[in-house]
Amino acid sequence: MKELKIIGLSLLVFGTANAQDAEQAKKAIDAEQYQKAKTILKSLIASDSNEGKNYFLLGDVYLKQTEQDSAAMYFNNGLKAKNDAEYNTIGLGHIDLDNGNASAAAAKFKSVEDELRRKDVEQLIYIGRAYIDSDNPDYKKAIAVLNKAIEKDSKAAAAYLALGDAYIGDRNHNEAYRAYRNATSYDPSLLRADLQLGVITKNTRAAFPEAVEAFNKILAKDPNYGPAYRELAETYYLWGNTDTKKYNEYIKKALEYYEKYMTLTDYSLDSRMRHADFLVLAGDYKALEAEAKKMQQINSVNPRILRYLAYSAYENGNYAESIKAMNEFMAKVDPKRVIARDHLYLGLAEMASVISEDAQGNTIITDQAVFDKAITDIKAAAEKDIEITNQFNAIGKKLFGQKLYGPASVVFEVATTNPDNRNLFYDNFYLAYSIYYDHLNKSEEAQKENAVQLGKADVALDYVIKASPDAQDAYLYKARVNQRIQSDEAYQRMADAYNEYIRVVTEKGAAEVAKQKANLIEAYSNAGSYYAVTDTAKAIEYYNKVLELDPNDEYAKQELKRLKP
Template identity: 45%
Template sequence: MKKVFIYSVATLFSVFLGQAQDIKQAKIAIDAEQYEKAKNILETITATKPTDGYAKFLLGNVCLLKGDYPAAKSHFDVGITCSSKGNFSYIGLGYIALDKGDTAEAEKDFALATQNSSKKDLEETVYIGKAYTYSEHPDYKKAVELLSKSRLIDPANTTVLLALGDAYKFNKKQNDAYDCYREAFRLDNTLLRAKMGLGTLIKNAHNFPIALTAFDEVIALNATYGPVYRELAETQYLWALNDAGNYDDHIAKGLAFYEKYMSLTDYSLESRMRHADFLILAKDYKALEAEANEMSKIDKVNPRIYRYLGYSAYYNNNFDTAISSLTSYVNNPSNRVIARDYYYIGAAKLSKGVSLVPIDNALIDNGILDLKKSFDMSPAIASELPDLAKKLYDKKLYVPAASVYEIAIANTETKSYLMDNFFFASSVYWSCNGVENLSPQQIEQLTKADLALDTIIKASPSTQDAYLFKARIQVLLKNDVLVAKNYEDFIATANKKAPADLATKGMKSKLVEAYNNLGIIYVVNDKVKAKDSFSKTLSIDPANQYAIDQLKSLK
């Protein structure tokens, strides 16, 4: 009996050791972004030991990394019932709650995950810190707070240091992030993600040549570590944005690095989707269309393929396919919808509406609603809206152009903010110019346009056309006092320009407009000033018949 007991214990120990090794291999695969491999390992573990809550949690976590929320939640729901480490799956549920913006529910789940943990149980806190860091609604300060406490408990815990470095990085505390990554790598020089983290800080500082050197150092340690090639690809992409003269060369190198990344992870559907995401950044829409078609061969019903088909169809001017594909995607409640999905639906509707004869105003209006949804989800999308608005403006579709510009100027941080304000005001003016009886909505828009021009003047008082359009708007609003003031301000600002600028045909035309309108206003109460204004018109345009006639009538 004793021998049997010893043999049983030894067998049991070998089983546990084997499972521990499998968990370690799964974690290595996750770190290497080989998610399909990790998924297969963890599915085997959970099948042979259904009570292993930790393996179930890791499996759910892999599904989150792959963007499969329904599968992730299913694993977490089962995980919390497991007798071994079921508490971890509450962290996964909390992560999903954070992504939905339900902070209260997330905190409740995190509390359940840690209610029976001792002060020295740091792994739960690490995963909670990661949830706050990588959620769709991150709270970097909260992540730093939690992980900093864990670091005090165990300063040599490299898992804590790595997670804290990430939280600091996204919280724009680059020096603190550098300290964490460096210390983690000093303690464990096999921790390639920490070494790579140092390179990401350099990349984010836009020191691209040094960043490439840092990533090459990672490759020197392990040339098969896939994630470093993704970082190299993204570095080349960012460098391309900052080096327009060599844009194509950087993009080509970036795409080559991404192919290398895929070869070292897997060519699964998920890997192809990550590749498609990079193709979108690189604006290689022909390759994106080819990749989308390859993905559809693997899984014809996977909803994310609709996204890539929609994006590529838009750039290939196949607007119907873009609209139908992306509408199918966003209408599926299980899909993780992003701002760019609605942006391309709206852009496709605008493009199609404008191309039809006659123009489909209803479709254009509907597209603008989608652009508003896109902006509400991510105000950063505002930087891409002016290109769409300008196409409408150039076609003299001023009402929808104004609507798109109005969405764009709600984000005051874009590089084109002042110019967008000007085109918004200009669009509103031209949409109302010539209207006999302005509607309340048009008057409201003109008032907004006037305020938009004030924004320009405050930031750049020398922008003479801002005063010009303020005057024109006040003409429509029939406020002679403000008409006069703004035309006077326009003339004063314009006359500060160089003589060559004043001699251009465009500037002469604007000055004639200003002097003639001032003359009309002055003629009521100050005929001397009226004569002076009309005379100045003739000094610019001696054949201006309107000024000639007015001066005759004033004699």
Template identity: 45%
Template structure:
């Protein structure tokens, strides 16, 4: 007999496996059924307490498997130890090998996982399709999900029992992971039709609508679940997340505030219906980040720390919230604590992003930029599902623009240049960010002491390359030519200049020529005077008539320009 299962946390947190329930006695079966109901209601602490009691009084592979699943997300080593105890308790039970295979998937060891899964199937009865379902769930819940392999196992499970509602439920999860929403909807609907008590299947129908931004339809679906069972907590959680998503799409501030309030109210009901376990509180913390309610998040994280001082993820929440609330040193301390205690495989780009931002705010730009650079390191994204990795990396890269702007405003030009370069890893970098890479390098060079300039020539070379890249992307971006000219003027041989800036000044002049003189701003005129005079000066020997033309253009904009006046007098006497 199979029972409902409930995803413990969002897929990106890689929570546990489907809970299998196999009773050996009526009392034991009742206890396991109660555990399963607690997990389905997301009362994780209640489930954990019951399982620990069963492990002490009636240890079995099933009990260790359930308990291992509850530890899998945050304490994989503890989960592995529990699955191993399951093997010791009953080496013929399939569940323990499935748990060990899930650990292998977390460790990116697909071959070892397959060996454990094959062992699980070998130990199962020929008519038992449960292992196929649980193995499929392991692939779905892995850090790098393999939905196609999961579907292969689920097709075998359904071939063995066409009326298996849980197989259809898992099939819906796999199809949804592949963004095949029509197939997922069909599978979830089949699951609910096969077993009307399987409320998660009905919940997932609403989730499909939410993914399509059919907000009201998804809300109606969740409310329909609550009409069946008013105390079904996951429905309130989904309501909260739907209202929050809907709010973020609103362009009206009053509508945003109203929907965000509905979201928070629904999540409070969810918390009231759960046992406020650490797991449900962490899920609430994830939601508060989405809702940008950092005051509540900081308070909630402090409460979590009182419940469990050993779970390092609490410090991540404290770090994020402290930063958003302007407590930068507290943010640095908390994130460093999280990063020192957590397994390195669990570190996320946002950990480095927040740490880097906090360090910059505290005045340690050098260390901050190092962490921002790590936040975009490809190794951090290789362990994610590709679609999730793309979204996360885009979000991180897009934040670099604002950070670079702050650094530039603080006249930390070298640091600003590095951060703007990071912003170019966004799928569609802003033209302004491309320009500010070069602009920052240029200003870094011109602001270093004269005695140190020779040590910083590389900044000019980088600036030249950056402005060149801008021109390739936007050929009529006039400022890129102006500053590339100024960079090349500085790169030129001071004693025997070759006029390296001439072609870039000429391109700038051509682009500015379309603007009538009376429409030019004061800065436009100053820039054109600079360009005209430089080109005129470097044309004196090669083309005197061209030189006269440009010096006269200088005087049209600045009749008092002494250099142009003197050059014209010299040309007139030659």
């Protein structure tokens, strides 16, 4: 009996230790220390193959790292466990969701729900999490499942935490805030809930100081809670992009906080990739190149590393290496893993690789086919994610500066398709500007076939004028564009635009009139030529205005002599 008691006691102690280790694994997952979590869980499985939840937790870590095959292997092995095998059915359902098979996922989740006991809540939370974390999320189903969990246990902090995440995905920030507050009130040690409250504050964009304060309060509770440092880094990054005067200061802080976050992870490939993603945002491409090379030493076959090499090679001026790395990346990964930025960088590297200068210093394209493909790839970036057009302004202006007006107009035209583009005003102006100068560079025959493009320029300038009725250059170029269209309606629009240009300039006073003398002479002369056919008195008035600006203008003198009786 004494021996049996000792054995029983040892089993109890082992069971307690096993539970504690599982909780340690969960804490490591929450702290985004995935390698540490995997090490703990593999050890637990090796010591006790009958606990199905350990297989599930390990498979779930692999899903977080987008390693679906490894995740599926552990989920399937977990189905054979004596205890808690149903968690692995949830994991396999998560994979079904990722693969677009929602009906198969729903069937698996239902089979788990049907077998739940009255107090079983955790399984419902993980079903909700599957709907939230899937590549094909369904936030409303997640909300419904998590509310079932809360009906069973109204103080289940983890359920409220997951519910908050579901509401964030469903763009209901008020309910998300309420859910996170419930989570932290029922379990004050649940730092992730406090973190998410800070994230909501951070994403208001007007409350960066409050977000910083919220994350620092978390670190006051636990100075080693890595995700809080990551959120501080992202907060300062966003703040720097909003407060441009302090951009350098805040970006430096952001990078320092991210380095601190990295020291609190396990420097696994996954955490290094997170770091690389942030370096892309912060624009530290020297550090990105160094990080990418470290990742290659850890795992030389992971294709995602090629993405970082492509980005950093382009930014560091090695265009051929960038093209090679990106093409290799796209060939290796599932097409759904290719993002807009990948197409953009490929296009930019291709473009840069074939732009050169001739002996006279003029910009030339050395390979038109590669350049055309570059434009196609840049367009593909916008098709993949329209928000990336916020970055097109700098690309288009660079092309414009190189006097590549046609390609610049293509870039600006794509940019203007995004109604929420923060550069929309300037992109419309540069679209018109580029089309106009591209037109001037065309042959006389090609100009005759260019009315459609000129019409796009006219529409773009209308947008600029509507947004800024006193934008004098917009009126000037609208007049010039319509003069080149050469139709009766266009000539009338030309005269109207010149009139508005004259109004804006003269209202600014003598100094601006003197500054714009050449353009005013153009405006009075060209509008005068229109009025010479439609309104003789107006034409005479305008030619006299030309002579006030330049008494020696021969064209105005000749037209006045012709028009006066």
